[in-house]
Amino acid sequence: MTTTPDRLGPEQLKTLFLFEALGDKQLAWLAEQGSVERTPAGSDVYCEGEPATCFYILLSGTVAMTRLLHGDQVEVNRTDQRGVYAGATQAYLGDRVEQVYPNSLRAITDCEFFVVPAGEFAGAMHRWFPMAVHLLEGLFFGVRQQNTIMGERERLLALGSLSAGLTHELNNPAAAAVRATSALRDRVAGMRHKLALIADGRLDTRQLHELVELQDAAIKRLASAPELSALQASDAEDELTDWLEDHGVNGSWELAPTLIAGGVDVEWLGTVVETVGEDRLEASVRWLSYTLDTELLMGEIDDAVTRISGLVGAAKQYSQLDRAPQQTVDVHALLDATLTMLHAKIPGGVRVVKEYDRTLPQIQAYGAELNQVWTNLIVNSLDAMAGSGTLSIRTQWDGTERLLVEIGDTGAGIPDEIRPRIFEPFFTTKPVGEGTGLGLDISYRIVVNKHHGDIRVESTPGDTRFTVCLPVALSHPGDASVPD
Structure with a gap:
């Protein structure tokens, strides 16, 4: 910017609508503090994010105000109205907020400004308009507090929904483990009883050892038992039932399913007959059936406990409670943890497709808050698909120092007329009571303000993709909470 030390007199300042109600002493003070600065066409007056040092009033020319949005400078206003102002508009708040320019101002034509240093202008506001300043301060901090409360409510609602889903997911394997444990207790008692009948003195040592070896062999057959279709299993059970009935085994229809599940067939049962004889066959078969049933039940318990452990691990990964x-x-571990937490919310008609680039490096990030981003984007995608479609999650390298996480869906898409507003706080297309309009706003602030990344959206009917760009290393430490 090029400047000249020109100044305006009190009478000239009075022609500006911002100062027309000021008294002579106030106008004289402004004339002494401010100066006229000129900016040639095509030059920046100030840039977004720089320290806000001056308050600008347009005297002549045309200016354009822009905001940085998803990596692009978006023009939000263009005017040639004399007296419009910009720059350090929040200087009256002092050091209670970070004093930086909230936007960028560019001269479209040669422009002339009346410029007042931010500190002097703030002091004048406090001296001349104390009640107005109090009202403005209350409005500013009240809105910020409201945003914080609504943001916390959004997070709590999401957490409550996820907790309900997690409880449901945990209940199924826990109930399965309880049922299997109860059945296992009965089977072990029955096995002890049958063993007493077999070994009541009528089996010699050799036969008892052979029966134990058959038991071990049955367990090995269970481990390698082939996966049978429903029709194959039914046919095998009918054949085994007939064989058992022919050999005088009572309740053969109850034993056959367990024996078939354990890989036992007619030929193998022939070796049992050779070992224990026909008179002890039923007790031996029931004992072997208890053995197989016990192994199957222990397998169910193991699967249930493994599932519970996995869910707890996913919840731990999602919440990052044990991490700094x-x-x-x-990012893949974070995405998988989020999908696990959201499993109960994913309809049966939605197919989840994951395309992960496993060569991506780990990154410096706030894990719990990134999980909140994934949650917001995935839930929005699920809502957009209304129960059926494809949810796609992709990761890739952008060729520089950032990795990309893309979350896409095959929903109806985002209309062009509302796409520029989707990141605005409290903007939502959902019915009243079903959305706060803060999900994408919070996601944007987590990604952009806290991680110094970017979040973009591309949308056509049947193909909507949100792309989160994250730097590998945080260049500046973030705050403990998402900035306003």
């Missing part, structure tokens, strides 16, 4: 707020994270 900022740490080195694997």
